Amino acid sequence: MEHKSRVGFQELVDARIAEWEKNITNLEHRLSKKDDADAREKVAMMKARLPQLTKKSSEVFDISEDGWPNYKSETDLILENLEWLSGYVMRRIGAA
Numbered sequence: 001m002e003h004k005s006r007v008g009f010q011e012l013v014d015a016r017i018a019e020w021e022k023n024i025t026n027l028e029h030r031l032s033k034k035d036d037a038d039a040r041e042k043v044a045m046m047k048a049r050l051p052q053l054t055k056k057s058s059e060v061f062d063i064s065e066d067g068w069p070n071y072k073s074e075t076d077l078i079l080e081n082l083e084w085l086s087g088y089v090m091r092r093i094g095a096a
Helices: 003-031 037-058 068-092
Strands: none
Touching: 003 037, 003 068, 037 068
């Protein structure tokens, strides 16, 4: 994969991290008014994914060409998991 494509992917992941930090803060604020341990647990899971994404972002240029498909799939799965968890929490708090 050429350098420019990796830079673009890293920028995308970094932008998504910033977006998720805001979303998680918003969900935590909304949950502060509710008594829902399950939703709080899911938000904690979301928070735990952010350092994983940060690590993935820092590794973009260290991944070999052969390892790139697996690396990208793992990163995409983390992002998909964040989407699912967010949707779950939104449904629990009645905001979806």
